[in-house]
Amino acid sequence: MKKLLLSVLLGSAIAASSAASAATILVGTDAGLAPFEFKDPKTNEIVGFDIDLITAIAKAVGDEAKIQNMQFAGLIPALQSNMVDVGAAAITITPERQKQVLFTDPYYDVGLVMVIQKKNEDKFKTLKDMEGKRICAQIGSTGSILASTVKGATVANFDQIGEAFMELKMNGCDSVMVDKTVTLYYLTKHNDKDILMVPHVYNPKQNGFAVAKNNKALLDKLNKGLKIIKENGEYDKIYEKWLGKKPDAQQK
Incomplete structure (x- = not known):
């Protein structure tokens, strides 16, 4: 009986120590x-x-x-x-x-892509095509940082990347700079046929x-x-x- 009690007390002590x-x-x-x-x-x-x-x-x-x-x-x-x-x-x-x-x-390995309206598929093919244009991105993101390096471009930053996509759809900007995985997930879930991802990946890095x-x-x-x-x-x-x-x- 004493051994059983000792075992119970010891087990409780170990559990308490682990929780602490x-x-x-x-x-x-x-x-x-x-x-x-x-x-x-x-x-x-x-x-x-x-x-x-x-x-x-x-x-x-x-x-x-x-x-x-x-x-x-x-x-x-x-x-x-x-x-x-x-x-x-x-x-x-x-x-x-x-x-x-x-x-x-x-x-996780990451990289940035340019998302544009489908109607501009033949017009905007590289980041250089964004010179002097308006680019949307999420504030503080690497997409925003890259966009800020484009000559003459105006960068519009948003709290949420979904807001940037909406701005693009409403003709408020010419492209969105965003992570490729985020873009693929967005396009899959929303089945949005008005926008598309330009396939080239910029600034491959890691999270x-x-x-x-x-x-x-x-x-x-x-x-x-x-x-x-x-x-x-x-x-x-x-x-x-x-x-x-x-x-x-x-x-x-």
Whole structure:
């Protein structure tokens, strides 16, 4: 009887210790970039590739991810002021951003494309054709940064990329600079025949989760979790759920 009681007490102590060591990771995202992060129209819950991924990473290291929605442009300032612990919003790793925050190991390859109205298919074929034109993008995005380098172009920035697509459809701009995966998902879901994606990919880079410069411990923990879910197959399951079968390049 004493042995049984000791066993129960020991088990309770271990469980309590485990619960005490678990942490809640506050994750900032911008739920307007399907399929990476967006609000489910039926439940209003924030879902997507990044959301499932960061949740699985946190779970793999014994923690819990709590998602907080905010504007994309506010993510890095929120990390720097410790309002959130992690930025998970299809954030492209760039030298400029690496000066402001730390990035995890890359988890997805990305590239920018130009989206135009179908009626301009023969008129706008390259970024050079956008010289002196009006380009829409999401504020703070790499698409906006690239658009700002086009000679004589006027860049219209929006909080949500869906607003940029709408502006294009209403003849408010000549093109939208946006991530290729986001574009493919949008075109598939909306069956929009008035706009099309110019196939050339600009600025191929990689996405990573971001943390504050002084939070190396969390960075190491996230990288550990990412490695675990890649090795146990969870990453592949999440990838296929949101993005379809992985191309060979993504399997490396």
